Amino acid sequence: MAALAVLRSSAPARLLSGSFSVHRGGLASWQHYQSRRPFSNNKILVELNESTGVAVMKMKSPPVNSLSLDFLTEFSISLEKLEIDRGCRGLILTSAFPKIFSAGLDITEMCGKSAEHYAAFWKAVQEMWLKLYGSNMVTIAAVNGSSPAGGCLMAMCCDYRIMADNPKFAIGLNETQLGIVAPFWFKDTMINIVGNRVTEQSLQLGQMYSAPEAHKIGLVDLLVPEDKVQSTAAAVMTQWLSIPDHARQLTKSMMRKPTIDRLVKQQEADINNFVSFITRDSIQKSLQVYLDRLKQKK
Numbered sequence: 572m573a574a575l576a577v578l579r580s581s582a583p584a585r586l587l588s589g590s591f592s593v594h595r596g597g598l599a600s601w602q603h604y605q606s607r608r609p610f611s612n613n614k615i616l617v618e619l620n621e622s623t624g625v626a627v628m629k630m631k632s633p634p635v636n637s638l639s640l641d642f643l644t645e646f647s648i649s650l651e652k653l654e655i656d657r658g659c660r661g662l663i664l665t666s667a668f669p670k671i672f673s674a675g676l677d678i679t680e681m682c683g684k685s686a687e688h689y690a691a692f693w694k695a696v697q698e699m700w701l702k703l704y705g706s707n708m709v710t711i712a713a714v715n716g717s718s719p720a721g722g723c724l725m726a727m728c729c730d731y732r733i734m735a736d737n738p739k740f741a742i743g744l745n746e747t748q749l750g751i752v753a754p755f756w757f758k759d760t761m762i763n764i765v766g767n768r769v770t771e772q773s774l775q776l777g778q779m780y781s782a783p784e785a786h787k788i789g790l791v792d793l794l795v796p797e798d799k800v801q802s803t804a805a806a807v808m809t810q811w812l813s814i815p816d817h818a819r820q821l822t823k824s825m826m827r828k829p830t831i832d833r834l835v836k837q838q839e840a841d842i843n844n845f846v847s848f849i850t851r852d853s854i855q856k857s858l859q860v861y862l863d864r865l866k867q868k869k
């Protein structure tokens with residue numbers, strides 16, 4: 572959080588526009604942030620409304636917005652651009668696809684790859700979490716579909732979660748169902764929202780909650796009809812933006828800094844831990860079985 576606060580206060584918006592090709596139009600128009608990265612297929616669509624200072628970030632990586640290394644890299648770059656843009660005060664995170672917010676970490680990134688690949692992948696997951704959980708912007712997740720594991724983590728990083736009121740949509744940290752373990756910072760993020768007891772049970776069982784259940788335990792803040800998710804997110808954003816930025820940001824930092832610092836202090840160790848865990852034969856087997864089942868379910 573502190574790092575982001577420094578970025579925000581030291582980088583003028585003019586520099587951002589020059590460096591990253593941000594094109595500004597009239598007051599009522601939407602801005603499109605174009606990524607210059609050669610490997611980017613534009614898995615993330617960002618639209619910043621200059622008049623409201625609110626950006627909508629739509630995840631658009633078919634078929635299910637799984638969080639691949641490329642996706643995570645593009646996500647973090649897009650987020651950083653918004654973070655240092657003084658014209659942007661709020662972010663609505665949502666999916667371009669109906670029914671799926673995000674399928675979580677891309678399982679194929681954790682299967683049959685080299686230790687170097689796993690380390691780079693895990694670093695990208697950490698960076699996504701550090702940037703989103705530590706954002707100075709008001710962040711609202713407009714959860715318009717299912718959101719297991721890493722997808723749930725993304726939503727939990729936001730300040731407020733609005734979910735489509737459809738019992739078929741599910742959200743939760745289901746890692747144990749894959750035979751893997753949610754790391755301590757996933758766990759801490761959940762504890763900060765629903766408390767220790769609910770988190771312990773959820774994590775042990777790898778529990779996925781339907782939208783109404785998630786609302787009941789406080790994992791999501793508001794349920795609205797599917798076609799009202801975006802408009803409600805915009806309305807809630809207006810309320811949050813009525814609070815002076817400096818006071819809200821300091822309060823957010825006060826609440827989240829201890830959780831963030833815990834990972835920052837042991838980022839390398841956490842990567843090593845992940846690599847040695849994921850390269851175990853038994854874990855590779857579990858993930859492969861899970862992936863095969865996913866592919867066979869049709």
Ligand SMILES: CCCCCCCCCCC/C=C/C(=O)SCCNC(=O)CCNC(=O)[C@H](O)C(C)(C)COP(=O)(O)OP(=O)(O)OC[C@H]1O[C@@H](n2cnc3c(N)ncnc32)[C@H](O)[C@@H]1OP(=O)(O)O
Nearest residue numbers: 637674675676677678679719720721751752845848865866
């Ligand atoms: C001692 C402690 C040490 C700790 C060290 C750390 C340990 C590791 C921690 C790792 C943390 C992991 C976090 C994760 O996020 S793991 C991913 C969990 N995600 C899931 O379980 C979701 C699985 N997917 C689904 O449930 C459904 O696909 C979904 C509900 C999202 C959508 O259903 P739908 O019916 O619409 O679509 P399909 O199931 O047909 O899927 C379409 C294709 O997409 C593929 N797919 C789906 N999800 C993933 C994924 N997460 N990764 C990769 N690919 C995915 C699916 O196989 C289909 O592919 P095909 O079209 O080729 O068949």
